[in-house]
Amino acid sequence: MKKSWFGSGFLLLSLSLVLLLSGCSSKGDAVASEGTTGDKPATLKIKIADINTNATFRVAVDKGIFAKHGIDAELINFGTPAEGVNALFIKQVDVAYGADFPVLNAVAKGDYSIIASAGLATDAAAATWKLFVRDAIQQPEDLKGKNLSFMRGTFLPYLWDEYLKENHIALGDVILTGQGAFDEAYIALKQGDVDAAWFSGSALSDKLNALEGVHELTDMSKTTVRLGMGIVTSNDFAKQNPEGIANFLAAVDEAATYAQANPDEAADIMFKEVKQPKESTLKDLPTNPWKVGFTQAAYDSLANQKKYMVDTGIIENDFDLGSKLSLEPLKQALPEAVTYEK
Template identity: 25%
Template sequence: MRKRMVGLGLAVCMLAALVAGCGSGGQKTEKEAPKAASQEIVAYGVIDPQISAQQIIADKKGFFAAEGVKVTNKLIQSGGDISPLISGGTAQVSFETPYTDIAVAANNVGVKIVAPMADIGNTQAVVAGKNVTIQKAKDLEGKKIGIAAGAGVLIAIRNMCAELGVDINKIQFVILSPSDQIAALDRGDIDLMACWEPWVSNAVKAGGKLLFSGLNSYLPDKQGPVSWLSFYTTMQVTDQFLKEHPQEIQAMLRALKKATDFIHEHPDEAAEIIAKEINLDKEQVKKIMGQNKYSMQFDDHFKKSSDEMASFMKEMKNIPSKPEFKQYADPTLLKQALPELVTVAE
């Protein structure tokens, strides 16, 4: 998931447009939809169903056009490449994760998350090698875990250790890229790997055993839903774009909500559309998307998760200082366009 994030490497994201339908509020905003924008809006995203799902659906299903905005998606290979584009002013509208927003905000770049797209914490996971036996969480002590530098999945590991009484200091972390983790796990050079999709699925296909993710545990002594890591994907805009194009942003948000609803109501068609756009197998895309919680709910949980990420980044020395939430997130336009989605405390 986030390759780029390795700085959080996981995760990483899309909250695109969650909620499921428009309701009566949706009918009202339809009437208030702005006329077609006089200029094209280029929306940067990632070739990843976790980060750019709603963005792709809103384009291919005509939701952007129906809301009166001309949007051209520009999908790039790595989410990590979006940060410099935001900093340089090229990516005025983009889809990524709070990791990116926190990083640029910490370096005094004006950017604001206007809506979350999805919680992809379930795709950030730990997989044991095929010859490794884990009978209880404590068995992780003394083991070698491959992990990307700064990967956010470490948050899930730390929270798991705290809850289940595992001494994290007795776990040896080996810094490896996702592809190198797969190879090292197969050779037995590491006992486990901590990564994100599609690497997690690839490791399981090779004989590995899924132990836990940010949102679910399969450990013998802890099974079921957990809250070890919520990793969001988001839509963000530069401060200048926010100031100059509020109507266009609101129109995009309404279109993204329609896309979110479409993902929930038509998962097969959504996976097919996205798979074709990013050149991946439909079934693989559907499986990955099925693990995510697509929602644009701007709530206290989203704020708490972002704050936890910021603290983690500061601790890992990924940023010089921890920015306040309001420095990189602003729900004002989402509240105006779709008030039912904003419940975060002021």
């Protein structure tokens, strides 16, 4: 009886050890493979520069689109996209977006790359940029001698330059005052500290249309200026996270498509997150669709803006634009959206 009990006990102990070791082995294999194999991508933490009127990133967060693509997104808010691009320099953010002007300003400074275009301004998109002026200004000629606002680090000096030239006004005939955000420009215009300023977005336009002593003079669609929009990151971040950037761009593209297909839901998200009136989001979405990719037209828009910036001394040292494009992650994520070839 003793022998039988001892043999049975030994057998049970052996089986228990085998099962325990097998369990440990299976658990270890699962931990090692998590995020690196199968359908779920590895998680990458990305700090993303954003502004209050952009629905794309907030939809991507709220609807779990970033999470699905393995992106742990932290949105950091700025007054303008240009401020967000500038935040790259102090490593406050990992990725930023903006018009050609601030994006080129970033890559001209050294170790930064354009990873995608987010679209080109159509006439409808250009029309959302409106010039509001004090009531004493009834025609372009009345701008002579006046104080004109622009957002520092943005394309607005270029827009002013082109608009004034089209109306035969020299830059020396006006005063240009740099400001940090639209809210600052709004208050300055309201108080009469500046006489004219460009604004974009339905929420601001509605406030300005209701403002006493101020009216809309024109909009950008009536000028020759059209904008591209780019997404930019540091070279180090691009080199260290090619797969993560591909996943990020795929998520942004999916969120942009979702926002356009579900405008009411996007408007609800924007109201919940930043208290933007729903009607403002519904007005802005159709005229400012994000289109992630990179085309010859996107390159040409950047090249034309770069020429202006070099010619006027805004960019001191010219550079090869092609060397500032890091499009491999985009080609991996959205191959059909990349039609530009060097």
